[in-house]
Structure formats: C-alpha cells, structure tokens
Amino acid sequence: MKTIRDVAKNAGVSPATVSRVLNNKGYVSEEKKKRIEKVIQEMGFEPNQVARGLAKKTSNTLALIVSDITNPFFPELAKGAEYIARSHGYSLLLGNTKGVDNESNDYIKILMNKYIDGVIIATHDIDSQLLEKHRETPMVILEMENEIENACTIKVDNIQGSVTATEHLISVGCKKIAHIYGPLYDQTAKERLKGYQEVIRAHDEYKELTVPGDFTIDGGISAVRELLDEHPDIDGLFAGNDLMAVGVIKELSRLKIRVPEDIAVCGFDGIYLTKVFSPEITTIEQPIYEMGELAAEKLIDRIKNPHLNSEHIELKTKLVIRQSSNRNKLSL
Amino acid sequence: MKTIRDVAKNAGVSPATVSRVLNNKGYVSEEKKKRIEKVIQEMGFEPNQVARGLAKKTSNTLALIVSDITNPFFPELAKGAEYIARSHGYSLLLGNTKGVDNESNDYIKILMNKYIDGVIIATHDIDSQLLEKHRETPMVILEMENEIENACTIKVDNIQGSVTATEHLISVGCKKIAHIYGPLYDQTAKERLKGYQEVIRAHDEYKELTVPGDFTIDGGISAVRELLDEHPDIDGLFAGNDLMAVGVIKELSRLKIRVPEDIAVCGFDGIYLTKVFSPEITTIEQPIYEMGELAAEKLIDRIKNPHLNSEHIELKTKLVIRQSSNRNKLSL
DNA sequence: ATAGTATATGAAACCGGTTTTAGAAAATGG
DNA sequence: CCATTTTCTAAAACCGGTTTCATATACTAT
Numbered sequence A, B: 001m002k003t004i005r006d007v008a009k010n011a012g013v014s015p016a017t018v019s020r021v022l023n024n025k026g027y028v029s030e031e032k033k034k035r036i037e038k039v040i041q042e043m044g045f046e047p048n049q050v051a052r053g054l055a056k057k058t059s060n061t062l063a064l065i066v067s068d069i070t071n072p073f074f075p076e077l078a079k080g081a082e083y084i085a086r087s088h089g090y091s092l093l094l095g096n097t098k099g100v101d102n103e104s105n106d107y108i109k110i111l112m113n114k115y116i117d118g119v120i121i122a123t124h125d126i127d128s129q130l131l132e133k134h135r136e137t138p139m140v141i142l143e144m145e146n147e148i149e150n151a152c153t154i155k156v157d158n159i160q161g162s163v164t165a166t167e168h169l170i171s172v173g174c175k176k177i178a179h180i181y182g183p184l185y186d187q188t189a190k191e192r193l194k195g196y197q198e199v200i201r202a203h204d205e206y207k208e209l210t211v212p213g214d215f216t217i218d219g220g221i222s223a224v225r226e227l228l229d230e231h232p233d234i235d236g237l238f239a240g241n242d243l244m245a246v247g248v249i250k251e252l253s254r255l256k257i258r259v260p261e262d263i264a265v266c267g268f269d270g271i272y273l274t275k276v277f278s279p280e281i282t283t284i285e286q287p288i289y290e291m292g293e294l295a296a297e298k299l300i301d302r303i304k305n306p307h308l309n310s311e312h313i314e315l316k317t318k319l320v321i322r323q324s325s326n327r328n329k330l331s332l
Numbered sequence C: 001a002t003a004g005t006a007t008a009t010g011a012a013a014c015c016g017g018t019t020t021t022a023g024a025a026a027a028t029g030g
Numbered sequence D: 001c002c003a004t005t006t007t008c009t010a011a012a013a014c015c016g017g018t019t020t021c022a023t024a025t026a027c028t029a030t
Helices: A004-011 A015-023 A030-043 A051-054 A071-085 A108-114 A129-131 A158-171 A187-200 A219-229 A244-253 A288-304 B004-011 B015-023 B029-043 B049-056 B073-087 B109-111 B130-131 B158-173 B187-202 B217-230 B242-254 B290-302
Strands: A062-067 A091-096 A119-122 A138-144 A152-156 A177-181 A209-212 A235-240 A264-270 A283-285 A310-317 A318-320 B061-066 B091-096 B116-123 B139-142 B152-156 B176-180 B209-212 B236-239 B266-269 B283-286 B311-315 B316-321
Touching: A004 A015, A015 A030, A062 A071, A062 A108, A062 A244, A062 A288, A062 B091, A071 A119, A071 A288, A071 B073, A071 B091, A091 B061, A091 B073, A108 A129, A119 A288, A138 A288, A152 A158, A152 A288, A158 A177, A158 A235, A158 A283, A158 A318, A177 A187, A177 A219, A209 A219, A219 A235, A219 A244, A219 B073, A235 A244, A235 B109, A244 A264, A264 B311, A288 A310, A288 B061, A310 B061, B004 B015, B004 B029, B004 B217, B061 B073, B061 B109, B061 B290, B073 B091, B073 B116, B073 B290, B109 B130, B116 B290, B139 B290, B152 B158, B152 B290, B158 B176, B158 B187, B158 B236, B158 B266, B158 B316, B176 B187, B176 B217, B209 B217, B217 B236, B217 B242, B236 B242, B242 B266, B290 B311
Parallel strands: A062 A091, A062 A119, A119 A138, A138 A152, A152 A310, A177 A209, A177 A235, A235 A264, A264 A283, B061 B091, B061 B116, B116 B139, B139 B152, B152 B311, B176 B209, B176 B236, B236 B266, B266 B283
Antiparallel strands: A091 B091, A283 A318, B283 B316
C-alpha cells in the first residue's frame, strides 16, 4: 500500500505538501503541484480513507436506518439515497431495526464510533429520547415530525393525500366508504385517518367506518374480514397503506367480491407493487425515490453546514388512478 | 470524546495496558484488569473504531454489492446478510451497480481504501477481471460460478430447479410448454434454460419452445406476447424468474387467458411477490434470506481465516405449488 | 528602505487506537 | 541458589493521513 510519504519521497517534497495538493487547500506552487499530481498518477496512489477519517473525524459514510428493508417502501428509498450518496463520494450503511431492541443496542452510538457523518432515520423503532441523545449528529428523519433540534424531517402531506383519496372514492360513486388505519403510534397512520375523517364528516350522507390494521398484507386481510362482518354493504375502501390494500384485494378476490365493481379500493404510498398487482391498484403516490434522494442531499448539506436549524419539509402526494377504483368504462 | 489515554490516566496505568484489556490479549494482572474495566464502565468509554481500524487495518464493515436493491430478490438477501453481520459486530454497506460503469468507478477499490473487511457480490455488473484484481479481499460471490481464487461462491442448483419446474408443468397435464429465458450472460439464466431443455428433450412428445426475456416484469410481458404470436396453443409456461412470471400473468389476464386453466405458469426465485400476487404464483423457491445469512457467515469466516481455499456452495431449491399451476380441483 | 502581507514549504505534533520493545518482577527448575 | 522462563508493565513507535507552527522568500505599500 502506497502512502503519502512514499509520494512525498518520490516527488521530493514533504508529506504536508502532498496533503495540501490532495485537499486543494493551502499554498502550493504550481510547479510542485504539477509534479506531485504526476507522481500520484504514476504511482496510482489513493489516500487511505481510514487514516484520513481519523485525522478529520469523518468517514464519508452515511447510514440509512430502516425498520425492515424487505418492506417494499424502503428499497426505493434506499436506492435514491445511495445514488445521491455515491454521487457525492459517500458510501451508505444500511441498518434494519426490526426485532432489535434499541436500548441495549444503540445503533447510532455504534455509528458514531465509526465517525459516520450522518444518519437517515426511516423507522419508528428508535425512540426520540435516543435520537435526542445524539442531537449533535447530522440527521434526516423521514415520515416523523420529530422535534429533534438540528434535524431535518421529510414527510408527505398525509392529510391532504388521504383527503384526496377519500374524495376520489366519493367521486367514483362510492356510498359507504371505510378506512383501515395503521398503528396509531405511527404519525403517518394518524394523519391518514384524520384526512379520511375530515372528508366523511364534511358530508352528511357518509358515515365514518374505520377498523385498525397494522400496515401489512396480512393485516389488510384480517381487517377487511372484520369490516365485512360488520358492514357487508361497503362499496369503497381506503387502506392506510398499499400493503394493506394488497391484502384487502387478495381477500376480496378470494370472497369473489369484484374490485372495483363491488368495492373500489385505494391505497397509499405508491410502492411498485401497486403498479404490478392485478388489478393494478389506485394509490396516493409518494415520491419515494425522490424522498431518498432528498434525504441524502439534505443530510450532506447538514454535514457540510453543521449549524443549520431544524427544517421540516412536506412534499405533495399524487393520486394515481388505476383499475382498483376505476368504475368508469374508460380503459386506462 | 474519551480516549484510551484518559482511561489510562484515571486508572493509573499506561494506554498499552488499557488496550490489552480491551482486546483481551497479552498479560494483564487481575487487579489492574478489574480496575481498568471499572474505569471504562464509569467513564462510559467506547473505543474509537476508526483509530482501531487504522491500527489494525480493519473496519468491522462488510459491503453488499447488488445490481439494484429495488429488485425484490435483493432486499431479502440484504436483510439476511445484515442480520448476521450485526450479530457479529459488523456493519453492512450497501452498493447498487446498476447504471454505474465499473471501470471508471471501481467500487471495490473505494471499499479497500476504507478497509472494508469483505465484500458480498450479487451483481453481474462487476466483471471478473475487476474482481480478479482484488483477489486478496475476502469475497463471497452469489449466483455466479466464478473462478476467483480465494472466493466463496453460493448459488442454487438451477438446473435441478428448472428440471423440477418443467416436470411439474408436465405433471399437471401441460402439453405445450414454453420457456422464457433470461439474458444469457447471466449464468443463472443459462442453467435454467438448460434444465428446461433437458426435460423437453427427454420426452419425444414435447417440443422446445423458447423466447428470450430480460428478467424484468416488462420483459415477461413482451416475451409472452411474442410467444403467443407464434404459438397461440401453449398451455404451460416456465418463466426464467419470478418477475417475468408476474409480467406473463399480468399480460395473460389482460388477454383474458385464464391462469392456470388455459396456461399454467411457473416462475423461479421465490420472491415475496409470488406469495402476494393474485393468482399466487408457483415457483422454484430459493432460500433467499438464508443465502444472505450464509453469505455473511462465510464472509466473516474468510475474514477471520484469510487463507481458506475457494469454495463452491450449491443449495437446493424447492418447488412451491400455488394457484398459477394448480389445475387439480384441490384448493390449496 | 522598511514594515507588512501573501506565498511556499517542511518539521513536528496530532487524530486514537495497537504493537513492539525492553526492562522489572515473579515463578520455575535443575 | 542461580539460570531460565513466564508474567506484567510502560515507553515509544506505528497505522497514514491532516494540521499547526516556524521559517523563508517574494510582493506591496508607505
């Protein structure tokens, strides 16, 4: 392994001068600069990132902490984040929190000892107390309106999205519209429920019909069963996320209930699966890949400017109408 | 940030002794050991991994390089690998190669400069020449029978799997069975094609019907169109992977061709989507999560024993019969 | 001509660990 | 009892960069 001292020797200068060239920082004469660059080229020298990290207290590495990378929401996010990270010379560490208790296994502390430059949090499994403890670490938090000082949060306007979803079901002629909401410790779930309620309450002819779900496919299946038990006559269903919408449609198809003819279904998230599923699923699309990119960009921003204030970014969602709610004869 | 020298001072010993306690290596008297451990505890000292890395030329970090994390095969693999990595005190770096040219952007070289301890390769986008260049790095290569010295390769028995798939379609009564194969630079695709051919050639009454695909959903859609153009009477279809099977079924459903009644379909891989899709898809299941775990285990093994010989592991696949090929009246 | 500033460079200290070296003390043994 | 060997410890060197400090020279400005 070639070191900066080898380069220095070959170029007849001191290591300090080589370092200055490497970092493009401080005074170096044109002549020596040329010479040093030539030697670096010839030797194929690449600075050791670990040594550099020790000296500068950085690692050029970001971390993305998700609850479970197999949840289809996250790979897209990860891809966007990794792309931006790499473009800026950072690598991306991946962590799953599902099934790991955070107290005894403080992920962020481990990361700090590795001089990880910043963290993107996309999980509910790390409580805010723990986050608060690492306030000094550059952080971007997704889908949670967290009040960590210094942090940047990125989320979509869930209320608006879910208002749009509910109104869409109304507009395609649904008369009894139910909502399956996610776990309420999840702010996202709460907001989506709220949007649904707002719309229903604004229309006297509609009645609030809600059942809890857990944001999984199986949760969607059991929720829709429960729902049909009590209200066999529903004709519109807004699921709190796409995975539950998938479960719902699977179960309805098993019960020979037609989608969208008998029940129109709308999900939320815009995961790839909705496009692929048959019938294709109407959903409130979040710009997931772009959120990953934005998260990484904002994080890098914060790494370079450590004293940015906290910032809350709210993105717009987009209604994507597909077969599962398409009751007009128009083929899409 | 507390350093080993602070600990040493507080415990009235030298840094070297603290290091010996930390690494449980070399002679330390019971009495000092106790004292040092107590001080470490009290101070909440945690060794800086970067400094340690510089001295020991390690980082306690593995890298997983995939072509595209949004391909549903990879998240499961990543989860298994990350789980094992974390259990052994390693972190996992994630890299996507899709759309990145490897010559100018030598991923592994970047990783080496970070003292990444080992790499799991699950992409075809890094050519073997490049891999060869990093022969000294502990490596586990998935789904490619590569002849890198020192490396460990993990794959499934694709031929056996695809023989099973084809025979399964025969056993449910298909008379004209076609195969959509993947890109042939991919060894996996080649082997699966071969398994199909073996079976078809062993039966005089069957004829080889193959079309190329590209292992994507859209590829499945166009391949099945092409296939039906030429052979509208096929009644069995073995897709080279699950994504193409999904595309196939989507397109068949659009054409009002019933699955499995008119055409029975079987995929390969066992991604989650096959369980979720409607109809549920028969597939040759690979133990994806376990492959991720195994890859990480083998890699860690190789890191700890740097002079292991190259090793080729071949895992068994499992036929999972679901609706898409279930032509008996038996409900599953 | 002289003070003051910008440019240029190398030596040395530093980042925070690990490892080698060397010497002292204790245990073993012939 | 003296020669080894084993145990124990601290000082110093090291990993491979960056940064500070000190010094020297070349420009400006007064």
